[in-house]
Amino acid sequence: MNTLSYGLLSFLSRSSCSGYDLMLQIQPFWPAKHSQIYPLLAQLEKDEYVQYEHISQSDKPDKKVYSLTDKGIEALREWLSEPASDPVMRDDLYLKVFCMSLVDSNTARNLFINRLQHYQQKKLKFDNKLPQLQCMTGLPPDEIPSFDSPFFGAYLLLQKAISVNDANIKWCEWALEQIASPAAEKRDSVE
């Protein structure tokens, strides 16, 4: 039982769904391809953490809809009682920043301009998801779902994603201010 296996059980605790569906849902939280997920689901089924029902579809390919067994729920409960492991972040921008002085400031600036765009695109996505989530809760706007709400977890994680992303946007903008472009320097001295 590795972390991804628990992740799959975790999403199945919210609603039964297919391996394909799980793959799409888990992406933002624990990147994984279908080639990794399908064999794990088969193993989880063999070990009786999940069970599946074969669903015939006419318009789309048939699918296996997985759901948690009691053993699966118990496994999740035990997993939740252990503290979370330290998060792991891998970002090659960190590594590039360390040797940035090897290139001119325009090349260095481009690294931050590209990354800033990345964070801004993420911001757009989050800004769309927030009212969407609010709507699903059925609560009046600006009211926070409670611990019992099935949307509580998603709400917490969206808030985290937004605040960290905003910090990253500010960081990129600040970094770009620190790296004056040669063009800007020329402009400054002319003006």
Add this chain to the structure above:
Amino acid sequence: MNTLSYGLLSFLSRSSCSGYDLMLQIQPFWPAKHSQIYPLLAQLEKDEYVQYEHISQSDKPDKKVYSLTDKGIEALREWLSEPASDPVMRDDLYLKVFCMSLVDSNTARNLFINRLQHYQQKKLKFDNKLPQLQCMTGLPPDEIPSFDSPFFGAYLLLQKAISVNDANIKWCEWALEQIASPAAEKRDSVE
């Protein structure tokens, strides 16, 4: 040439050092064990991106001090001209949050209490490193190193780490407010 290989070259661009040293330095930015680093260094040396000098030591074991070749520097320059890849984050807390409703609020709170402690420990480390870095630059306090300074990159990354970590601390504290503990509820109703 994978990302870790470029990472090793990147750190060598700052100063020549041993594989052991590289392992220690690269940890916070791209977690890697010595068992992964030593073979990569051997490959980089074979491909002439780096070269090494055997240094005999009396008090400690001998070591190989690696340094960049011209080919290595050129490889770094090309790598820097390409945009950074999307960062990858893996955090099992995200997955646990999705199935939190399976356990009582105290068990859920513990997840955030543990994680909060983790972020607070990181904050202490960062708060120590900042004046240390300031000192190394030789600049007056609160002055920001410029793009040309060898400490510019480290300064940028430390600022990012601090701001993201602070956002995470606030998030944990806010989440804990949202998850009222049963004990707190009892207290509230008694008072």
Add this chain to the structure above:
DNA sequence: GGAGGCATGTAACACGTTACATGATTTG
């Protein structure tokens, strides 16, 4: 008619961790 989505699976490869192996020196 081609592209993309739905849906499942396997095989080969790349990347990362744990364990095995050695051995001197320093610190508690």
Add this chain to the structure above:
DNA sequence: CAAATCATGTAACGTGTTACATGCCTCC
């Protein structure tokens, strides 16, 4: 006297990505 640090390396294993494989349906 045990544990930690410095220092290097290999082997086995676990995890993650890319590519191979199939097939139907819908939208442009």
